[in-house]
Amino acid sequence: MKPGLAYYISAHGYGHGVRSSDILRAFIRGYPGIPVVIVSDLPGPFLRNRLAGAPADIRPGSFDVGMVQLDSVRVDVPATLDRVRALCGRREELVGREARFLREREVGLVVADIPAMPLEAARRAGIPAVAVGNFGWNWIYEEFIPRDPRWAEAAAAFREGYARADVLLRLPFHEPMAAFRRIEDIPLVAAPGRARREELAALTGARPDRTWVLLSFTTLEWDGAALDRVERLGAYEFFTVRPLEWSRRNVHAVDRERMPFSDVLASADLVVSKPGFGLVSECVVNRKPLVYVDRADFREHPILEAGVKRFLKHRLLPADRLYAGDLEEALDAIVREPEPADELPGGGAEIAARRLAERLDPKNGL
Secondary structure (H helix, E strand, C coil): CEEEEEEEECCCHHHHHHHHHHHHHHHHHCCCCCCCCEECCCCCHHHHHCCCCCCCCEEECCCCCCCCCCCCECCCCCHHHHHHHHHHHCCCHHHHHHHHHHHHHCEEEEEEECCCCCHHHHHCCCCCCCEECCCCCCHHCCCCCCCCHHHHHHHHHHHHCCCCCCCEEECCCCCCCCCCEEEEEEECCCCCCCCCCHHHHHHCCCHHHHHHEEEECCCCCCHHHHHHHHHHCCCCCEEECCCCCCECCCCCCCCCCCCCCCHHHCCCCEEEECCHHHHHHHHHHHHHEEEEECCCCCCHHHEEEEEEEHHCCCCEEEEHHHHHHCCCHHHHHHCCCCCCCCCCCCCCHHHHHHHHHHHCCCHCCC
């Protein structure tokens, strides 16, 4: 049996899973027969949906905390510190366990997006390791050290783990990522969806002659008054992807098992969301305008916001208006916003897949 690939994916939001699945699809398509195991606490149905039939084992496992979310926009910094400290307290146990797993599975390459402990486990097991990402958790956590010096230990643990990677495949919208010893920049990792407007209208009862808006949030706390305001926007049809769901005449929940998220996005006229890497990337490749919401206490936000302003038709929606369901002004105004100034090249998934194959076996690069 050929040495396998173990791909570790952070469960902080779906963006890590979206881009990792794109890379894995390209890898499995280009290099069939190499065993692939995904280690992540992301939901199995989500990963299988994004892999679109590409064969891979999925094993639960969590080696980072990310940021504890109050909802899709707001984070709980104190709760995050508690969970990160608890995780780091198990660092030796978790690294040792994963090193044993890698040896038992005869894994030939570890990839991490972007927990650090699997990179340490790879080094302990004597196999190469590649990181993929646009930021490191050490960089995110360093921002909080002035608030509480205990963050310094957490940031140092991730920084030390990242130093074990042989190379980082650095994505667009990135921080410097100075913890990594070697860096290779790759283009955007994102695949365009397929517009299926007629099918989606038949599935949901939405009127095709209205403006379609995708509300891209995992959770969003709208009370009855906020939902009433949204329901009064008669020129718009709104879509969510389950588990986010409300029973309103112009708000339609879609099951990603019936239609992939990327196809829902491609079928919409515009998107309302916070600017996360996966969402911004998919808006770029599908050329969808984005009404975006400020994201406090997440250091990545200004970098992603700069990307939104450069590569997308956009409009800022203050968070208080989002939570009030006061969307009308932003939705009406975005059509008058200028087209993006620049284009961002894609193809990063295929390049990343080739780099992983070369690390696994140099003959794959021939």
